Amino acid sequence: xxxxxxxxxxxxxxxxxxxxxxxxxxxxxxxxxxxxxxxxxxxxxxxxxxxxxxxxxxxxxxxxxxxxxxxxxxxxxxxxxxxxxxxxxxxxxxxxxxxxxxxxxxxxxxxxxxxxxxxxxxxxxxxxxxxxxxxxxxxxxxxxxxxxxxxxxxxxxxxxxxxxxxxxxxxxxxxxxxxxxxxxxxxxxxxxxxxxx
Amino acid sequence: xxxxxxxxxxxxxxxxxxxxxxxxxxxxxxxxxxxxxxxxxxxxxxxxxxxxxxxxxxxxxxxxxxxxxxxxxxxxxxxxxxxxxxxxxxxxxxxxxxxxxxxxxxxxxxxxxxxxxxxxxxxxxxxxxxxxxxxxxxxxxxxxxxxxxxxxxxxxxxxxxxxxxxxxxxxxxxxxxxxxxxxxxxxxxxxxxxxxxxxxxxxxxxxxxxxxxxxxxxxxxxxxxxxxxxxxxxxxxxxxxxxxxxxxxxxxxxxxxxxxxxxxxxxxxxxxxxxxxxxxxxxxxxxxxxxxxxxxxxxxxxxxxxxxxxxxxxxxxxxxxxxxxxxxxxxxxxxxxxxxxxxxxxxxxxxxxxxxxxxxxxxxxxxxxxxxxxxxxxxxxxxxxxxxxxxxxxxxxxxxxxxxxxxxxxxxxxxxxxxxxxxxxxxxxxxxxxxxxxxxxxxxxxxxxxxxxxxxxxxxxxxxxxxxxxxxxxxxxxxxxxxxxxxxxxxxxxxxxxxxxxxxxxxxxxxxxxxxxxxxxxxxxxxxxxxxxxxxxxxxxxxxxxxxxxxxxxxxxxxxxxxxxxxxxxxxxxxxxxxxxxxxxxxxxxxxxxxxxxxxxxxxxxxxxxxxxxxxxxx
Numbered sequence: 126x127x128x129x130x131x132x133x134x135x136x137x138x139x140x141x142x143x144x145x146x147x148x149x150x151x152x153x154x155x156x157x158x159x160x161x162x163x164x165x166x167x168x169x170x171x172x173x174x175x176x177x178x179x180x181x182x183x184x185x186x187x188x189x190x191x192x193x194x195x196x197x198x199x200x201x202x203x204x205x206x207x208x209x210x211x212x213x214x215x216x217x218x219x220x221x222x223x224x225x226x227x228x229x230x231x232x233x234x235x236x237x238x239x240x241x242x243x244x245x246x247x248x249x250x251x252x253x254x255x256x257x258x259x260x261x262x263x264x265x266x267x268x269x270x271x272x273x274x275x276x277x278x279x280x281x282x283x284x285x286x287x288x289x290x291x292x293x294x295x296x297x298x299x300x301x302x303x304x305x306x307x308x309x310x311x312x313x314x315x316x317x318x319x320x321x322x
Numbered sequence: 323x324x325x326x327x328x329x330x331x332x333x334x335x336x337x338x339x340x341x342x343x344x345x346x347x348x349x350x351x352x353x354x355x356x357x358x359x360x361x362x363x364x365x366x367x368x369x370x371x372x373x374x375x376x377x378x379x380x381x382x383x384x385x386x387x388x389x390x391x392x393x394x395x396x397x398x399x400x401x402x403x404x405x406x407x408x409x410x411x412x413x414x415x416x417x418x419x420x421x422x423x424x425x426x427x428x429x430x431x432x433x434x435x436x437x438x439x440x441x442x443x444x445x446x447x448x449x450x451x452x453x454x455x456x457x458x459x460x461x462x463x464x465x466x467x468x469x470x471x472x473x474x475x476x477x478x479x480x481x482x483x484x485x486x487x488x489x490x491x492x493x494x495x496x497x498x499x500x501x502x503x504x505x506x507x508x509x510x511x512x513x514x515x516x517x518x519x520x521x522x523x524x525x526x527x528x529x530x531x532x533x534x535x536x537x538x539x540x541x542x543x544x545x546x547x548x549x550x551x552x553x554x555x556x557x558x559x560x561x562x563x564x565x566x567x568x569x570x571x572x573x574x575x576x577x578x579x580x581x582x583x584x585x586x587x588x589x590x591x592x593x594x595x596x597x598x599x600x601x602x603x604x605x606x607x608x609x610x611x612x613x614x615x616x617x618x619x620x621x622x623x624x625x626x627x628x629x630x631x632x633x634x635x636x637x638x639x640x641x642x643x644x645x646x647x648x649x650x651x652x653x654x655x656x657x658x659x660x661x662x663x664x665x666x667x668x669x670x671x672x673x674x675x676x677x678x679x680x681x682x683x684x685x686x687x688x689x690x691x692x693x694x695x696x697x698x699x700x701x702x703x704x705x706x707x708x709x710x711x712x713x714x715x716x717x718x719x720x721x722x723x724x725x726x727x728x729x730x731x732x733x734x735x736x737x738x739x740x741x742x743x744x745x746x747x748x749x750x751x752x753x754x755x756x757x758x759x760x761x762x763x764x765x766x767x768x769x770x771x772x773x774x775x776x777x778x779x780x781x782x783x784x785x786x787x788x789x790x791x792x793x794x795x796x797x798x799x800x801x802x803x804x805x806x807x808x809x810x811x812x813x814x815x816x817x818x819x820x821x822x823x824x825x826x827x828x829x830x831x832x833x834x835x836x837x838x839x840x841x842x843x844x845x846x847x848x849x850x851x852x853x854x855x856x857x858x859x860x861x862x863x864x865x866x867x868x869x870x871x872x873x874x875x876x877x878x879x880x881x882x883x884x885x886x887x888x889x890x891x892x893x894x895x896x897x898x899x900x901x902x903x904x905x906x907x908x909x910x911x912x913x914x915x916x917x918x919x920x921x922x923x924x925x926x927x928x929x930x931x932x933x934x935x936x937x938x939x940x941x
Contacts, residue, residue, distance in 0.1 A: 202448030206719040
């Protein structure tokens with residue numbers, strides 16, 4: 126399973142992965158784009174959710190490390206500026222870049238809500254992993270056609286229009302911009318959502 | 323003759339042999355000195371003797387001696403003077419909280435009204451020390467609660483202060499007046515709330531560059547109702563929103579308020595309201611200096627200029643945390659009176675600075691970002707003839723960034739600001755010529771700190787090491803007591819420092835030198851050296867050992883990522899029990915065999931401390 130962040134074509138696409146793997150997923154992605162606008166996500170293929178998640182996350186981490194290597198060469202505590210001062214002087218990029226997106230997360234049966242910052246995640250794999258950790262559940266396998274399979278719980282969200290959607294259906298950026306709150310539903314209730322599109 | 327306070331500490335026999343060597347000033351004189359004149363036993367059980375008169379005179383005279391160095395000298399004259407000095411010292415300064423224990427300090431000095439205490443070494447500011455290293459205020463406040471019920475003032479730097487400590491402080495001293503916390507951490511708004519609510523005599527609460535946790539307690543509203551004695555309220559480093567209405571009411575009922583430094587959660591509109599309530603302020607920190615983002619800006623904006631014009635006593639201006647430069651002209655009315663201006667959080671360019679600075683004829687202290695460029699510094703040099711202190715901070719604190727200031731700015735400042743005493747200058751390129759020029763143009767320099775951000779960078783024009791530049795500084799600036807070096811430096815630079823830096827007390831070295839000789843030169847040549855902080859330089863055990871004669875005269879030695887080994891540090895530890903030798907492991911560092919990551923060594927009367935975390939080994 127590989128969630129993509131954007132609908133865009135591979136040339137301008139932001140990818141988290143080593144050069145080798147990205148070509149593969151790009152092909153799948155473009156074919157998916159042709160099919161539908163909303164669900165521009167490749168089919169889930171072989172391999173368990175968690176396995177693929179790990180490889181994706183691992184690939185993402187590796188890529189991060191490579192791109193971050195110029196910054197990794199930064200020496201600790203040099204130049205000698207207090208972190209308070211450094212933090213205050215972060216060049217103010219657009220408010221959109223720095224703004225946080227806090228959404229409430231509820232889970233059926235859990236006694237209280239949680240709040241998360243969607244800006245803190247790079248994509249669906251990270252978000253789902255965080256939700257799994259937070260609420261101690263497993264999210265099941267995602268497929269475009271069937272939604273989440275093999276788990277009691279299904280992650281859903283309410284979008285700007287007030288509709289309840291399945292998490293993962295739309296590209297990541299679209300999701301973060303339209304998500305008002307998250308609800309982890311009991312599988313039985315969520316079945317209807319998978320067939321909306 | 324037994325000092326009468328020794329009875330409180332019967333287990334502490336050591337003290338009776340010889341008075342503890344003074345915390346700041348070391349000499350063997352105290353040990354050799356015999357009691358002269360004063361008889362044996364307690365004075366109060368004896369009929370008055372002739373020297374009693376002298377003692378009374380001494381006591382009265384010493385009340386006027388305030389400088390701690392003079393007091394230290396007085397205490398070494400003889401036991402009688404030692405005793406009287408201890409009775410009359412009201413301001414206690416302790417440069418390293420681990421050099422002496424609270425018990426020992428409170429036992430010797432029994433009438434202290436003000437405590438000035440410093441904890442972690444400066445390199446802790448740059449994440450070079452584990453967060454839980456120590457410097458806890460707790461033991462001190464508990465000891466003082468017992469010993470000094472009339473304590474009025476506490477000044478702490480780089481100490482860890484908990485909320486409980488603040489509560490203890492507020493509850494133990496009914497006349498408590500001043501709290502100043504610089505670069506401290508460990509407490510939050512809830513501790514502050516209790517503190518301000520219980521200190522009815524509070525005049526000063528200054529939180530400077532400290533880390534304050536946001537416990538979501540509205541501490542400003544905890545100040546007691548009724549007229550307040552507040553003279554100074556500084557909280558520009560507190561990164562939490564505050565209740566503005568409560569603040570406004572507080573300012574309105576504080577007629578003595580002279581210093582007010584707001585945090586960035588105060589908008590310029592709110593600042594206006596505060597200023598018209600407190601036109602008597604002398605020191606003002608403006609907060610964000612931008613309007614609230616919420617709509618309502620279509621309304622007419624207040625006349626900020628008038629508010630500034632009304633502050634006729636305003637001499638020190640800072641803040642501008644999120645400045646919208648359009649608002650800058652509001653400060654024109656006060657520029658001519660300003661002696662201190664801090665723009666170091668204000669991202670302004672040359673053109674925005676010029677109209678301001680050309681009015682600041684009286685300016686003595688100027689902190690600014692390099693966003694003003696060399697041309698901005700030239701404008702400063704053209705007007706600020708009274709400048710004593712300049713600090714130029716980088717807007718992008720990154721080794722590989724493009725710094726818009728260079729040797730050109732430094733040269734200009736040296737030519738325009740001849741009275742300069744202190745400079746801190748961050749840049750990416752520098753030349754020996756400019757540094758030499760400064761050494762000649764600014765003979766009054768006491769503090770010279772140059773940070774060329776790219777490591778090992780040579781002279782940008784000649785490609786030579788920066789040795790000659792720093793050499794000129796130590797040669798020509800005869801009053802220099804503090805020096806920080808950077809750029810490509812060979813052992814030659816240290817040879818100069820050792821030869822000419824006779825008054826240097828603080829020396830900071832990073833990524834410099836070729837061999838042990840560098841450190842040896844310094845240890846041999848600088849008799850006044852108190853604080854030596856070195857990182858990432860090729861100095862090893864032999865150099866470390868060469869300074870053994872000197873370390874007890876210093877406050878501390880810091881060496882991180884140098885070439886020290888465990889064996890070398892062990893040798894020092896064994897050579898003398900009067901030094902505490904700490905080896906600190908950083909979290910991600912792998913101890914490669916015998917090599918030492920960080921050495922932090924300091925003199926102490928107490929031996930190894932008991933509150934060290936796991937990452938610290940005391941040899």
